[in-house]
Each structure stands twice: as structure tokens, then as C-alpha cells.
Amino acid sequence: MSLKNPFQSFLNDKCKECDYICSEIRFQQNFKNWTSGNDDIDEFIQGTQLSTHDKYEVSKKALEWIPYNRFCNIKYNEKIGVFRANWIDGYIYGWDNENWVRSNENMLVALKNLNNPKNITLEFMNKIKSDYEFYGITQDPQTKNYMVVLCDKCKKCDYICNAIHFQQNFDNWTSGNDDIDEFIQGTQLLEHTYYYRVNALEWIPYNRFCNIKYNEKIGVFRANWIDGYIYERDNENWVRSNENMLVALKNLNNPKNITLESMNKVYLMNF
Ligand SMILES: [Zn+2]
Ligand SMILES: [Zn+2]
Ligand SMILES: [Zn+2]
Incomplete structure (x- = not known):
């Protein structure tokens, strides 16, 4: 992430790689509007967002900070040791004019404890992604536990079939x-x-x-x-x-x- 010249924000903020306002720029413009409360997590999420240009790659490449109140019906599943919940908004599918377009409202997701936020590395993310769709990170406001937001994916199809x-x-x-x-x-x-x-x-x-x-x-x-x-x-x-x-x-x-x-x-x- 580079600190920008404040005068630059008066210009139309185009991506140097894409030569238009791509997903990277849209995410970057939104950095000031959210924080996980943990620098390691913020930096990691921002890093995934800054390496996402194509709008159709957002849900595959970029993670989001997802406030806990965007989930409902949160229940602990003892058998698999994770929380199950419905994600009210669903994942980012692309964007249309100024707005993110989302898909699969109320989709069923798994919330899994992230034991140590320092462990969140590219390697960790890629390991998760070989078994799951990985959408972002949230925090239970009561326990203060950070959790990764996942959905099972089919190993054969490589998506949620x-x-x-x-x-x-x-x-x-x-x-x-x-x-x-x-x-x-x-x-x-x-x-x-x-x-x-x-x-x-x-x-x-x-x-x-x-x-x-x-x-x-x-x-x-x-x-x-x-x-x-x-x-x-x-x-x-x-x-x-x-x-x-x-x-x-x-x-x-x-x-x-x-x-x-x-x-x-x-x-x-x-x-
Ligand atoms: Zn770009
Ligand atoms: Zn689904
Ligand atoms: Zn399948």
C-alpha cells in the first residue's frame, strides 16, 4: 500500500495497471470506512483487496472485513466444531456503477476461530482456499474472537455445486x-x-x-x-x-x- 499525495484525490483515481477505476481502487477508497481493530488483520485484508483488479475475481481473491451483525442464525455445530450462520448480504459478485453487487443473500457459511491473528499469512489463506471458499474475517463482539468466514466447496467442481x-x-x-x-x-x-x-x-x-x-x-x-x-x-x-x-x-x-x-x-x- 502506498501513501498517496493528498492532491491526487482531486484527480480521477485510475489504476495504473488497468487504466480505469478497477476493484483495487474501489477497495482502496473504502479503507477509511472499516477496521478489524487489529493491524495484522487489516493489513492482510487490504493486501488481498489491493491485488484484485478484475471485478469478477473479487470473491475468489479479495477478503472482506465482515461486521458480526451481518450474520444471523449463528449456531455452534459441535460435530464439526465451527459456528454455522447465514450471511445476510452474501459475497461480492462484481460492481455496477458505484455499488458492489452481491450474490447469494443469506448464504450458509461457517465461522471458524482464528486462534492467532499473527498466523494470517498468504500460506494460511491458500491452505484454507484449497478446501473452502474464503470470504473474509469477522469478530464476535462478546468473546472478541476473530473468525474466518468460509463456505464448503466441492473439491471436484472447485465451487459450491x-x-x-x-x-x-x-x-x-x-x-x-x-x-x-x-x-x-x-x-x-x-x-x-x-x-x-x-x-x-x-x-x-x-x-x-x-x-x-x-x-x-x-x-x-x-x-x-x-x-x-x-x-x-x-x-x-x-x-x-x-x-x-x-x-x-x-x-x-x-x-x-x-x-x-x-x-x-x-x-x-x-x-
Ligand atoms: Zn487495476
Ligand atoms: Zn449457497
Ligand atoms: Zn461438485
């Missing part, structure tokens, strides 16, 4: 049967797609069906599926299609029988 979104929801449903849970989760973990769902199955609570009637002729139940199937992902939400579609509910005689092979057979029968 649909498999990750399904995985983030594993704790919120169960069929009550381990074989079925594992089978459904398995199909979801193979969903390496970005927008459109291709193969993933879901656990569907029985109360999401109505007009359930047994059809003696074909020996199955017919019902309307109130929500319809998952069609694609739009930011943090699944978009469904064909609300109230007519479906068949067929007894699964033995949950142990549910394998990829039998799933393909079912597809052939129904579609």
Missing part, C-alpha cells in the same frame, strides 16, 4: 431408516451440477402429498405432490416445477433393496 447445497441440509431431514438416508444422501452427493438438478433424490415428508388414493388396477397409490420436483437452484433456494403433479407412491418392500440398480429400474417404469 448442488452436491454441497444438498450436503449442508443433511442435518435437517431423516427418513428414520439409515439405509434410506444413506442412499438418498449418496444420490445428492453425486449432484455435481450448478443450476439444474439431474439425478438427486429427496426425502419427501408424507404431508407434502394430497388426494392420496389407492389404485387397485395397478396396485399403487396415486397422489398429488404439492411442491413438485426440484428443477434448479437460484442462489440459496431450490426452484421447483410442476406443483401438484400427479405421482405414484409404490411400496418399497425392503429398504435394504434400494440400490442404484433398482433406482434406474424405477425411473424406467415411471417416465
Whole structure:
């Protein structure tokens, strides 16, 4: 970071490398508006911002100081030893005229304690980035702990694919049967797609069906599926299609029988 001649601020502050007001300059103009309260952290974050020029690279390269009140539903997850929270604003996607444009409002993130702010180095950041999207740093105002703000990313896709979104929801449903849970989760973990769902199955609570009637002729139940199937992902939400579609509910005689092979057979029968 270079200290600038005060008269320079009267000029249009262009980036020497880009010859326009790039992301670096926009970040730099904002340095006076935030501080983490810790010099090492401020310098590190500023350094990542000053090496980001292209607006579409911001979320991949630059870290942000994220005030703690930009998170909600903060809960400690004992199993993985991190806090989970929703990030109200979502990450920087680019900019439009004078404003940063953000994406994925309320996205699910992990907040992980940064034990020693002195440890925050390029090496540390790159190590985190091989497993996670790394968006920035925050501080719990009560404990004063600094925390890194992360989101799991798919190692295969190198971004937050649909498999990750399904995985983030594993704790919120169960069929009550381990074989079925594992089978459904398995199909979801193979969903390496970005927008459109291709193969993933879901656990569907029985109360999401109505007009359930047994059809003696074909020996199955017919019902309307109130929500319809998952069609694609739009930011943090699944978009469904064909609300109230007519479906068949067929007894699964033995949950142990549910394998990829039998799933393909079912597809052939129904579609
Ligand atoms: Zn630039
Ligand atoms: Zn993936
Ligand atoms: Zn997301």
C-alpha cells in the first residue's frame, strides 16, 4: 500500500495497471470506512483487496472485513466444531456503477476461530482456499474472537455445486431408516451440477402429498405432490416445477433393496 499525495484525490483515481477505476481502487477508497481493530488483520485484508483488479475475481481473491451483525442464525455445530450462520448480504459478485453487487443473500457459511491473528499469512489463506471458499474475517463482539468466514466447496467442481447445497441440509431431514438416508444422501452427493438438478433424490415428508388414493388396477397409490420436483437452484433456494403433479407412491418392500440398480429400474417404469 502506498501513501498517496493528498492532491491526487482531486484527480480521477485510475489504476495504473488497468487504466480505469478497477476493484483495487474501489477497495482502496473504502479503507477509511472499516477496521478489524487489529493491524495484522487489516493489513492482510487490504493486501488481498489491493491485488484484485478484475471485478469478477473479487470473491475468489479479495477478503472482506465482515461486521458480526451481518450474520444471523449463528449456531455452534459441535460435530464439526465451527459456528454455522447465514450471511445476510452474501459475497461480492462484481460492481455496477458505484455499488458492489452481491450474490447469494443469506448464504450458509461457517465461522471458524482464528486462534492467532499473527498466523494470517498468504500460506494460511491458500491452505484454507484449497478446501473452502474464503470470504473474509469477522469478530464476535462478546468473546472478541476473530473468525474466518468460509463456505464448503466441492473439491471436484472447485465451487459450491448442488452436491454441497444438498450436503449442508443433511442435518435437517431423516427418513428414520439409515439405509434410506444413506442412499438418498449418496444420490445428492453425486449432484455435481450448478443450476439444474439431474439425478438427486429427496426425502419427501408424507404431508407434502394430497388426494392420496389407492389404485387397485395397478396396485399403487396415486397422489398429488404439492411442491413438485426440484428443477434448479437460484442462489440459496431450490426452484421447483410442476406443483401438484400427479405421482405414484409404490411400496418399497425392503429398504435394504434400494440400490442404484433398482433406482434406474424405477425411473424406467415411471417416465
Ligand atoms: Zn487495476
Ligand atoms: Zn461438485
Ligand atoms: Zn449457497
